[in-house]
Amino acid sequence: MRCAGIAYRRWSSACCRPPSVSDSRTIAAPRLWSSRQVLLLAGVLLIAANLRPGITSVSPLLVPIGASLGLSSFGLIALATIPVICFAALAPVSLPLQRRFGLETVVLGVLTLLCAGLAIRLIDAAPALFIGTVLAGSAIAVGNVLIPAIVKRDFAGRVGLVTGLYITTLYITASTAAGVSVPLAQASALGWRFALGAWAGPAVIAVVVWLPQLAHGATRAPLQYRGGGLALMARSPLAWAVAMFMGLQSLGYYAVLSWLPAMLHQVGISQAEAGLMLSVSTLVALPSTLITPSLAARSRDQRGLTSVVLAVTLLGYIGLMVAPGAAPWLWIVMIGLGQGAMFPLAMTFIVLRSNGPTEAMALSAFSQTIGYAVSIAGPLGMGALHAxxxxxxxxxxxxxxxxxxxxxxxxRASRPETISL
Known part of the structure; x- marks a missing residue:
């Protein structure tokens, strides 16, 4: 087998061979939606709806949170960085959990833990804020890994459509949380605590909708997963390309997500308007978020699409760097469009570059472990450079x-190749 022109040597045991790369992808033909698939899709979309509000609701409120709890600038940097640290540290945990309990049960546990973490942030104390953020970040870390495996397993013939739908849902709720955080805080006697803790409500709804999946999961074996899969993925240049693309695009996304309101506030924009601009940056991403997975899935080679997306993003970054107060709405729109396409492109790479649901889960875990470790440098580095x-x-x-x-x-990740374990 060849990967990027480099011949892999044969291994005597299947359990210790590195991932192989194939130039063909097998995608099941689309069939009519069954009632179970409709309910499963609703559950997947509700999971996606809860994977970002716990994060995006924080950044517009960093200034009042710091003032209320007496946090230093480094305390705020830590608060902004905790989620991506959780993503990197806990992504591998999803693999043994799924093998032990099954996808459906683990997802239910993820949603329950997320409810608890968000609710704890209603308590008026710095330890509660940090503990709740760690719990919520941990739940989201596992959820991030498992959704691509569900898509590959249950929607193999509709990868582009379902990926686009769940990422669009993710972006809509992320945008909503960023836009309403300041108004929610101003409207409640609990202030910022209500704006953060209120997102436990949608998580409870997701738990209720997901419960029927447990009956289905009881009749299905967990996805077969060979031990040492992350080490095997680490031998694949293609897996590293997908992981680093995931990491570097996440670095930019979480850097902007964490510090954009503070940056805009420093150039004279009010906190409420800065939060609204962060929300708009996510809203304008919706068209590219919905379209990108389908465009990528319909093409054998995604290099042209990748180049256009990165060019638009870079122009937005440069504008925000050189003249943040001159045309902030223009830079926000460009960054939103670019970043709105990059994340779904990264998630689509995970599905397209894997031969089956087992490989999708392993590549998802590897990409998010490495990728989010890289992305920590975004909010941390940006905050430290400003400080x-x-x-x-x-x-x-x-x-x-x-x-x-x-x-x-x-x-490199755009080439039409797939990984097999």
Whole structure:
């Protein structure tokens, strides 16, 4: 077998061979939707709806949270960085959990833990805020990994459509949370605590809708997964390209997500309007979010699509770096369109570059473990550069510079090859 022109040597045991790469993909022909698939799709979309509000609701409120709890700038940096640390550290946990309990049961546990983490943030104390953020981030980390496996297993003939739907749902709720955080805080006597804790409500709804899946999961064996799959993935250049694309695009996304309101506020924009602009950056992403997976899935080679997406994103980064107060809405729209396409493209790479649901789960875990470890540098590095210089342009220059390696890894991940365990 060959991967990127490099011949893999044969291994005597199937359990210790590296992932093989094939130039063909087998996708099941689309069939009529069954009632179980409709209910499953509703559950998947509700899971997606709860994977970002616990994060995007925080950044517009960093200033009042810091003032209320007496947090230093480094305390706020830690609060902004906790979710991506959880994503990187806990993505591998999803694999043994799924093998032990099955996809359906683990997803229910994820949603329950998310409810608890969000509800804890109603307590008026810094430890409760940080503990709740860790719990919510941990739940989201596992949910991030399992959704691509569900899509590959149950919607193999509709990968582009379902991926586009769940990522669009994710973006809509992320945008809503960012846009209403400040108004919710101002409308409640609990202030920012209500704006953060209220998102436990939608998580409870997701739990209720997901419960019927347990009966179905009891009749299905967990996805077969060979131990040491992450180590096997680490031997594949293609897996590394997908992982680094995931990481570098996440670096830019979480850097902007965490610090954009603070950056805009420093150039004279009110907190409420800055939160609205963060919300708009997500809303304008919806068309590219919905369209990108289908465009990618219908094409054998995604290199042209990847190049266009990164060019638009880079222009937005440069504008925000050079003249953040001159045309902030233009830069926000460009960044929103670009980032709105990058994340679904990364998730589609995971599905397209894997030969089956087992490989999709392993590649998802590997990509998100490595990718989110890389992405930690986004909110952490951007916050640290601003704290050290008092200026935002060095922080944005750092984010813009990451587009160069992002293009290199994106072009490699765009080649029409697949990984088999």
């Amino acid at each position: 050290a210089t008092g200026q935002w342009w060095p922080a944005m220059a750092f984010v813009a510079a990451t587009v160069v390696p992002l293009l290199w890894f994106g072009l």
